[in-house]
Amino acid sequence: MIARLEARFERWRRPVGLALAPAAALVVWWLPLPGLAVPAHKLAALMTLAIILWVSEAIPMAATSLLVPALCIVFGVGAVPAVLAPFASSITFLFIGSFLLGLALQKHGLDRRLALRLLSLPGVTHSAFTVMAALGVLTALLSMWMSNTGTTAVMLPLALGVMQTCPELGRDLRARENLILLIAFAASVGGLATPVGTPPNLIALAALREHAGISLTFVQWMQLALPLSLLMLAWLLWLLRPPAGINLGRADDLRRRFRDQLAALGPWRRGEIHVAGALAAAIFLWVFPGMSELLGFGGNPLTGWIRRHFPEDIIGLLAGLLLLVWPTDFKRWTFTLEWHEAVKIDWGTILLFAGGLSLGAQIFQTGLARAIGEGVGALLGQPDLWTLVAVAIILSIALSEAASNTASAAIMAPMMIAVALAAGVNPIPVALACTLACSFGFLLPVSTGPNAQAYATQQVRLLTMMRQGLWLDLVGAVVIWLVVRFLAPLYGWT
Structure with a gap:
């Protein structure tokens, strides 16, 4: 039954994503968002488009990574040099x-x-x-x-x-x-x-360097x-x-x-x-x-x-x-x-990486990052560093179950750095915990490339992968938090 449900989910994920992405982007575009400058408001709509397309894989993820920066230029979110410069990141x-x-x-x-x-x-x-x-x-x-x-x-x-x-x-x-x-x-x-x-x-190293100067x-x-x-x-x-x-x-x-x-x-x-x-x-x-x-x-x-x-x-x-x-x-x-x-290396992943950097740069340059950070801070009641680390881990693992690890990091790393800066805490533990958690998500064959390859051997039952993957996710979330909690202070990252 679970295998049938997963097959049905995979069959509908792309067409639903292709229809939902522009619809959701238009809703955000026309929704009143007080306090946001016009470029930040437009970027919020384009971010919605990007996230849904990345998660659903309605179109190739590399294509999304090129499409959204191009739309940022078309709709006046940023100038050509500022939007495309991250594609040449070192x-x-x-x-x-x-x-x-x-x-x-x-x-x-x-x-x-x-x-x-x-x-x-x-x-x-x-x-x-x-x-x-x-x-x-x-x-x-x-x-x-x-x-x-x-x-x-x-x-x-x-x-x-x-x-x-x-x-x-x-x-x-x-x-x-x-x-x-x-x-x-x-x-x-x-x-x-x-x-x-x-x-x-x-992605984490680049985001810390570009958005936090670290x-x-x-x-x-x-x-x-x-x-x-x-x-x-x-x-x-x-x-x-x-x-x-x-x-x-x-x-x-x-x-x-x-x-x-x-x-x-x-x-x-x-x-x-x-x-x-x-x-x-x-x-x-x-x-x-x-x-x-x-x-x-x-x-x-x-x-x-x-x-x-x-x-x-x-x-x-x-x-x-x-x-x-x-x-x-x-x-x-x-x-x-x-x-x-x-030329056979994974250029798609490289473009996904660069597109995520471009989108992250615009999040900060338009002021959307500050608004997101302040909103999350208000929602959580000005969280301390370690609460924020726990939130970053949970959200990242949950997202990486549905999206690729790279797409999850491209979405989460800039956002959690923005939240950390708005909360006035050191962004390094938050960014590292968030990014390490994005490499988890072991529940389903779609969660990671290695999972898909293992399932394709037809030697592993789906229920077995889900059971063992869930244990790995749960223990991993705790271990990431403990490692960051005890090692980050030793290196002055608090």
Whole structure:
């Protein structure tokens, strides 16, 4: 019955959204909104249009991200330079670079080699739990540097292969479902840990920079998000542990099978070495300056030189471009990453990200942000910081069940920063909690890309996904609040 209801919801979501979006926008357009300037009033109508179109996906989300800024210009909400400038935000280019790196990882099979190397280590094949834990940990690690959807696309075939290699694991319904869900959920949880792990993270950084004048470094993000990611991964491994009594056979035999698959890949190819080198260089440049400061030697010449010549936003782009000019075969004139391959990165998500930045900029420039902030503050009775953090988490998780994580962050991050500023509290904890919560929403296949991929394997029942996803959402909401509540004051973000 639930599957039929979900199918009916999916069938009607787009046509209803296509009809409702302009109707609701017109209602807001003609509705008296005292205290709002004319540009802010018009923007409120266009925001209504954007939110409904994003949530319903009545038209491609990237198209909405281009349509609404264009309408802002047509209806006089803002001038062309002000409306379109966010599309050239430096963080947009960090986005592009991280996508290029992820594409190269998949193209050359470095991700699969790492997975088989991990599975063939001593002790990993000791039990069904250790095998599943290894797959879950590797999924989370890869998704720190690749898109969640790309990571899931790599790891799900490996998980299905493990079930074929270990028939008893595949025959047990609960173990099979838990393994598939572990891959999908771990991809989303791992993406929390770094700014480049998932698009909502970069949306938060850009929104804080543009609307609150606050710049957080790569390491500052990880100081808060990495502990959260590790806690949620630990909860996932316990929640989705295999049933007791599954016998995988002799550990040595199973390990030998994985080693044979690894040997079949042959020695490291030149492309794999290039990708590993570019990724290692990017991670070093992202992490070294912040770690130097944490360890008390941030004033060394190397740290200063890196900060001057390699701003964080440009590192990912340079690493991706390096692969486009690093030859793998001079005679054949082939490169680690070819341009016809590079154009296949997710440009739709990039446009969605940029459109969200544009809309967020107009929210602040027209004064609509201040009005929203004051309205929410009055509704909540001038909330304190931690109440506002809780509200941001709940609203973001609820929205991300129906809309994509990126669309949810594009809507929520600017609005919650505006509410925090109007309430006179530090916007950093609010923005981070809101954005981290946007990467949750594990209830349905439509909630996240990894969820959809897991459900598409036809190995997971919808009720199982909903039950386990609900547990993850509930525990996640509490853990996000606790992590932000106890770590933000340590870093002076209160």
